Amino acid sequence: MDKVRPNVLKGITATRLPVVPDEAEIATLVSRVISAKADDSENFAFVVGRNWAISRARHLSFVQRRMTEQAVRQAAEAEEQREFETRREEARVLIERLNPQVKPSQRLQLQMVWWRVFEGKSADEVAALLPHTAVDCRVKRLQRGRTLLMIHASPELRDYLSFRVTPSGGLSKTPLPVT
Known part of the structure; x- marks a missing residue:
């Protein structure tokens, strides 16, 4: 336990990815390393921390990309709806003008x-x-x-x-x- 927590943190910081674990996540990672009973627990703790950081960064990237795509899609739908409403009103006025003729x-x-x-x-x-x-x-x-x-x-x-x-x-x- 003494060397596990620092090595997990070293693994996380070694990736230089913009992820910050909270205490609960660190405790979970440390408990995983301890329960695995690996022969070289220091290196294993480093690898667990590194893999967590990479996985977390990928997840955050995916979430951000999905939110960006959703925002772009919603903006396009809103623009399409505005275009439809504008053309609908224009056609309504034109049809009303043409109807008597x-x-x-x-x-x-x-x-x-x-x-x-x-x-x-x-x-x-x-x-x-x-x-x-x-x-x-x-x-x-x-x-x-x-x-x-x-x-x-x-x-x-x-x-x-x-x-x-x-x-x-x-x-x-x-x-x-x-x-």
């Missing part, structure tokens, strides 16, 4: 874009809202509504709406080619 069929096309893009309704949910329309008809309305909005939209809203409507009526995040 367009034909009834075009109003439905704009409504399709609103449901799919800004309310996040799936193709099945839209099909439930419009039960007497075929899939290809809903897809065409979505494409035409998107085109109608793109004509009058700001460049930022155009970028946001630059998606492809798949044949099944789904939305693809793949941007349209610039022409």
Whole structure:
């Protein structure tokens, strides 16, 4: 016991890693060394201290990296949500401005874009809202509504709406080619 504690501390400090054990951790490490009954307990205590320091530094590094990644991910999600809210408001104003000027069929096309893009309704949910329309008809309305909005939209809203409507009526995040 007399030589175990100093050798554990030497092992910890030999790594020069930014870890500081508390008394409970040191006592745990010392008890491990004593219970192991190693032939060369001084060197074993040094190795136990060194390994603890390395393991602790790796753990702290992992925790810090995970927190950084989480913060970056949350910032990106918040930015994406702000972008969505901005584009949604811009599209709402544009649709309200266009509604008196367009034909009834075009109003439905704009409504399709609103449901799919800004309310996040799936193709099945839209099909439930419009039960007497075929899939290809809903897809065409979505494409035409998107085109109608793109004509009058700001460049930022155009970028946001630059998606492809798949044949099944789904939305693809793949941007349209610039022409």
